[in-house]
Amino acid sequence: MTLSFWSPESLGIPSRQNLILWNDIELAYNFVEAHARYSISGDLQGFLLELVRKRWNLACADLYEPPPQIAQVPGSHSMLEALSQPPSGLELGRVDKLALGKGFLNKFKAFAASAAPIQAGGKTGKLYGYGTDGYGTYIPLHLLWPDFRKYWGIYISEAGVLSLAANLYNQLPIHQLSLLPQDGNHPVEKIIQIAYQVILRHQLFHFKIEQWALLFELATGQAYYLPYLEYVYLPTIYATDDNNLEEALANLSVLLSKKILKLEKEVDQNVKGLIESIFLRQQGFNYRNYDLAKGVPPEVQHINREIRYRKVVNYLCNQIIQHEIRPRAPIVPYYLYPPNNNFLRAENLCPIYLVRNLPNEVGVIA
Ligand SMILES: [Zn+2]
Numbered sequence: 001m002t003l004s005f006w007s008p009e010s011l012g013i014p015s016r017q018n019l020i021l022w023n024d025i026e027l028a029y030n031f032v033e034a035h036a037r038y039s040i041s042g043d044l045q046g047f048l049l050e051l052v053r054k055r056w057n058l059a060c061a062d063l064y065e066p067p068p069q070i071a072q073v074p075g076s077h078s079m080l081e082a083l084s085q086p087p088s089g090l091e092l093g094r095v096d097k098l099a100l101g102k103g104f105l106n107k108f109k110a111f112a113a114s115a116a117p118i119q120a121g122g123k124t125g126k127l128y129g130y131g132t133d134g135y136g137t138y139i140p141l142h143l144l145w146p147d148f149r150k151y152w153g154i155y156i157s158e159a160g161v162l163s164l165a166a167n168l169y170n171q172l173p174i175h176q177l178s179l180l181p182q183d184g185n186h187p188v189e190k191i192i193q194i195a196y197q198v199i200l201r202h203q204l205f206h207f208k209i210e211q212w213a214l215l216f217e218l219a220t221g222q223a224y225y226l227p228y229l230e231y232v233y234l235p236t237i238y239a240t241d242d243n244n245l246e247e248a249l250a251n252l253s254v255l256l257s258k259k260i261l262k263l264e265k266e267v268d269q270n271v272k273g274l275i276e277s278i279f280l281r282q283q284g285f286n287y288r289n290y291d292l293a294k295g296v297p298p299e300v301q302h303i304n305r306e307i308r309y310r311k312v313v314n315y316l317c318n319q320i321i322q323h324e325i326r327p328r329a330p331i332v333p334y335y336l337y338p339p340n341n342n343f344l345r346a347e348n349l350c351p352i353y354l355v356r357n358l359p360n361e362v363g364v365i366a
Contacts, residue, residue, distance in 0.1 A: 021349055022149075022350070022351070025141070025211070025214070026148070026149070028214060028218050029141060029142075029145065029148070029214060030146075031218065032214070032217045032218050032221065033145060033146075035221055036217065036221045036222060036223060037221065037222070038222070038223050039223070040142060040145075040217050040223040040224075040225065040226060041142060041143075041145040041146075041226075042142055042143050042226045042229070043143065044139070044143035044144060044151075047143055047229065047234075050234055051234070051237065054234070054237060054238035098192070098193060098196045100189055100192060104189075105186055105188055105189070108162075108165070108166075108169075108188060108192065109169075109188070111162065111166060112165075112166035112169045112170055115162075115163060115166035115167065115170065116163070117167060117170075118163060118164065118167045118278055118279065118282065119282070127279070127282050127283055128282065128283060128284040129284055131247060131251070131283040131284060131286070131287030131288075132198070132199060132202040132247075132250065132251055132254075132279075132280075132283065132287060133202075133247075133287075134160070135156070135157050135160030135161070135164065135199045136154065136155060136156040136157055136160065136199040136200070136202065136203050137154075137155050137203065138153070138154050138155075138203045138206035138207055138210075139151050139152060139153060139155065140152070140206070140210045140225070141210070142210065142213075142214075142225045142226060142229075152350065152351060153350050153351030153352060153353060154200065154203040154204065154207065154350060154351070154352045154353065155203075155353050155355050156196070156199050156200060156203070156352065156353065156354050156355065157199075157354075157355055158354045158355060158356045159356070160199060161192070161195045161196045161199060161354075162192075162195075164195040164198060164199070164279060165191050165192040165194070165195035165196075167278055167279075168191050168194065168195060168271060168274055168275070168278075169188060169191050171274055171278065172191070172267075172269050172271065172274065173269070174187045174188065174191065174267065174269060187266070187267045187268075187269075190263050190266055190267045191267065191271070193263055194260055194263045194264065194267070194271055194275075197254075197257065197259055197260050197263065198254050198260065198275055198279065200352065201250075201253050201254045201257045201259070201260065202250040202251060202253065202254055203250075204253075204349075204350075205246075205249060205250035205253045205339075205340070206246070206250060207349065207350045208339040208340055209246060209316065209320070209339050210225055211339065212317065212320070212337075212338075212339035213225035213228065213320050215337070216320070216321065224320050224321060224323070225320070227323040228319065228320040228323050230323070231323040231324065231325075232244075232319050232320070232323055232324065232325050233246060235325070236286065236295075236325060237286060238285070239285070239286075240285045241285070241294070241295070242285055242286055242288075242289040242293075242294035242295050243286070243294070243295040243325055244285075244286035244289075244295070245289075245292075245295055245296065245312055245315065245316045245319070246316060247286045247287050247289075248286055248287065248288075248289040248290050248292055248295070248312075249290075249292075249309065249312060249313060249316060251280050251283070251287055251288075251290035252290040252291075252292065252305075252309055253309075253340070254275065254280070255272055255275070255276065255280070255290065256305075256306060256309060260272065291305070292305075292308050292309070292312050296308075296311075296312050296315060297311075297315065297331075300312060300315075310335070310338070313338055313339060313340060314331070314332075314333060314334055314335060314338070315327070315331065317332075317334045317338075317339065318331050318332055318334075
């Protein structure tokens with residue numbers, strides 16, 4: 001059954017997203033790139049290939065010898081290749097706000113009735129192997145310069161949103177409430193909005209971390225983001241000791257999201273508990289560390305979750321500045337300048353795309 005958030009005719013319609021801020025980010029980036037002693041830009045293809053290689057090792061290392069050449073790794077097409085030369089059927093729609101069309105409610109109910117349950121899928125499964133990033137991805141502008149307007153942004157799998165929404169819907173008692181009005185306030189619409197927000201909030205966290213690094217690059221004229229990716233993010237992302245705090249925090253930011261909390265209150269159901277049990281808890285290493293039990297300083301392991309989140313975001317900032325998995329003392333308190341401040345909370349701060357029909361073999365999202 002075909003179900004979609006946008007019609008093909010709506011593609012390419014100019015967005016009302018925050019073009020002024022995007023322009024400011026571009027100015028800041030170009031300034032640092034022009035004046036820093038070293039380039040702050042990197043290679044997206046190389047980064048994605050390294051991610052794919054690590055995924056391959058995670059999924060197949062028990063079964064096969066490592067491949068002699070990266071080109072032979074399954075799924076080694078980069079997402080960028082797919083976007084620049086779209087395979088047939090791939091569609092991209094830029095979204096300001098997820099808008100559901102007329103008649104969507106009944107279509108969604110029929111869709112949910114036949115939707116497959118979300119399964120972690122073991123080491124080769126999408127949810128276990130890729131975590132929330134199996135449902136969306138963020139392409140950092142540091143990997144795109146000088147042409148970053150073309151691809152920079154958040155990409156969200158439409159199929160992923162619908163699958164998560166259908167699973168939430170099927171497990172909440174709201175599907176019994178058939179007498180509720182079929183208008184924009186229907187709880188089913190809110191469930192779909194929540195599923196969208198789950199994936200969006202995770203990706204916005206990646207965006208905020210990159211912006212925070214860019215702020216330091218602007219202030220100091222030194223590269224921070226790429227060394228962080230090379231020495232902290234990449235070595236930890238598919239290791240099995242839960243040391244990748246960016247993914248753990250991105251998942252926790254979903255549970256702490258005020259936007260999702262508001263929608264949850266409107267639905268009047270324990271949706272976050274369900275998101276945790278059917279989605280977050282099923283994910284593999286690092287992603288599943290969203291309670292921040294591992295990879296963090298011992299003194300923050302037993303404090304209140306919101307304060308722990310704040311302290312570990314600060315710890316991650318120190319990882320970025322030192323590009324060390326275990327930053328040395330003193331840990332600098334950046335609390336006045338956190339990545340998740342009010343300025344960067346809104347969702348129109350970077351381009352957001354819904355992706356439909358991205359082939360499975362294309363790396364980051366499916
Ligand atoms: Zn992520």
